[in-house]
Amino acid sequence: xxxxxxxxxxxxxxxxYRSDNDGPLTYWQRMEIAVRELLIEKGQLTPAEITAQIDxxxxxxxxxxxxxxxxxxxxPAFKSRLLENAAEASREMGFDIGPLHLIAVxxxxxxxxxxxxxxxxxxxxxxxxxxxxxxxxxxxRSRAVIEPRKLLREFGVDLPASVTVRVHDSTADMRYIVxxxxxxxxxxxxxxxxxxxxxxxxxxxTGLPRRP
Amino acid sequence: MTDTTGxxxxxxxxxxxxxxxxxxHDFALWEKRVDALMVLxxxxxxxxxxxxxxxxxxxxxxxxxxHSYYERWIAAINQNLVExxxxxxxxxxxxxxEIARRGESYAEAQDD
Numbered sequence: 001x002x003x004x005x006x007x008x009x010x011x012x013x014x015x016x017y018r019s020d021n022d023g024p025l026t027y028w029q030r031m032e033i034a035v036r037e038l039l040i041e042k043g044q045l046t047p048a049e050i051t052a053q054i055d056x057x058x059x060x061x062x063x064x065x066x067x068x069x070x071x072x073x074x075x076p077a078f079k080s081r082l083l084e085n086a087a088e089a090s091r092e093m094g095f096d097i098g099p100l101h102l103i104a105v106x107x108x109x110x111x112x113x114x115x116x117x118x119x120x121x122x123x124x125x126x127x128x129x130x131x132x133x134x135x136x137x138x139x140x141r142s143r144a145v146i147e148p149r150k151l152l153r154e155f156g157v158d159l160p161a162s163v164t165v166r167v168h169d170s171t172a173d174m175r176y177i178v179x180x181x182x183x184x185x186x187x188x189x190x191x192x193x194x195x196x197x198x199x200x201x202x203x204x205x206t207g208l209p210r211r212p
Numbered sequence: 213m214t215d216t217t218g219x220x221x222x223x224x225x226x227x228x229x230x231x232x233x234x235x236x237h238d239f240a241l242w243e244k245r246v247d248a249l250m251v252l253x254x255x256x257x258x259x260x261x262x263x264x265x266x267x268x269x270x271x272x273x274x275x276x277x278x279h280s281y282y283e284r285w286i287a288a289i290n291q292n293l294v295e296x297x298x299x300x301x302x303x304x305x306x307x308x309x310e311i312a313r314r315g316e317s318y319a320e321a322q323d324d
Contacts, residue, residue: 025311028283029242029318034307035290036245037323038299045252053248118225120265121281130247133236136281142229154232169225172261 056096057130064095065127065177066198070191072104073182086177090127097126101174105166107181107205112159114152114167114205115176116144122170124177128200135204145169155206178205186212221273242318243282249289259292267291 039045068090072079082089086104087097102124105113118141123131134140143151148165168176180202186194201207254261267288275284294301314321
């Protein structure tokens with residue numbers, strides 16, 4: 001998708017607006033409208049259900065995952081439940097995880113985990129929101145499993161050779177989330193302040209938490 | 213579709229590729245609606261995630277290169293709904309033609 005369009009400004013999140021927000025009606029947009037209208041007319045869906053689902057998805061962001069991580073950093077019993085069954089532990093905090101299996105993989109001094117979906121775009125969307133565009137690209141999907149260290153360097157994560165890199169390939173039924181290592185010098189920080197250190201990329205494994 | 217290693221086009225893991233393109237975009241309303249239709253229709257049992265993936269994977273590599281993510285998703289949703297008998301292809305075609313006559317932008321093409 002070309003991003004060389006003219007005078008368009010940036011959205012509140014700093015991304016260029018995609019041309020299909022304001023361009024001529026496309027074939028695929030017509031298909032979306034038609035499918036939605038037919039589903040509503042046939043009594044399969046209501047407009048309110050669709051709006052509520054969009055609102056629910058919009059409300060999901062990496063901040064949700066960050067609160068789970070911060071809890072795991074401060075509550076050892078919760079952390080062991082999270083590593084045992086991440087879906088159950090996240091539900092405990094009130095997050096709707098849906099029917100999928102969710103596995104948390106822990107980064108330590110010696111191990112760095114990275115998640116990918118080589119076949120498609122599976123992502124812990126219920127905890128992190130929709131995946132970034134790069135997660136769905138051919139380049140990321142291809143290279144994550146063959147040259148993860150080189151890929152990580154492109155994301156600004158340069159790991160010492162002594163650190164083992166583990167790459168987890170997600171499936172439609174099984175999603176992963178990385179539990180990043182708690183940064184040094186955060187001993188006296190509150191759970192809420194810790195959560196602010198947890199970035200989206202640190203839970204994908206393409207980044208590290210912020211330093212305090 | 214299947215190369216000499218026996219893998220299909222969507223099985224991309226381990227292949228050579230260039231730098232990861234880092235630019236992102238904010239999802240447009242129509243894309244969010246496609247996502248919502250996927251979640252709601254699969255929740256109601258009209259199709260499974262495997263049914264969606266089958267449709268996506270059968271589109272082939274050409275569709276992956278030419279069409280955006282949610283363009284491919286609405287095509288896969290539509291195919292599964294037609295197969296499930298929710299509506300017919302003819303109904304879809306007639307409705308898409310009618311929508312084209314409503315206006316030239318996505319907003320104008322809404323029925324309200």
